[in-house]
Amino acid sequence: MKRLIKNIPFYVKFVFNCEEPERCYSTTDVEALMKIESAFLPGLPLSAVRVGDKLVFKSDSDYPETYEVTGVDVHDIQDDFRRKGSNSRDCIGYFGEKKEALLSIYVTMVLV
DSSP states (O other), X not given: OOOOOOOOSOEEEEEEEESSGGGOEEXXXXXXXXXXXXXXXXXXXXXXXXXXXXXXXXXXXXXXXXXXXXXXXXXXXXXXXXXSSOOTTSOSOOOSOOOOEEEEEEEEEEEO
């Protein structure tokens, strides 16, 4: 198994955003990202995100949800002054350990 990099000064924030606000997932935690799988490679952690991919979000539920990626954008490339704070495009809920983010990758999706 690959070794996870856990202690770097800044992380990438992933915002998995759906049309419904309650179906939004946001994280900077690499261990939380490992709980997302590609529907094309079940059982393996996510290694890339492209438009058209189908992602499976594993949770405590017996019925994981599958989403299709409709867009991928890079935002919030920030300097030291703006690294922490809120963003109206971010999710209300957060999963994993919260860490300082250097930039955000927004993944827009639809539930399939």
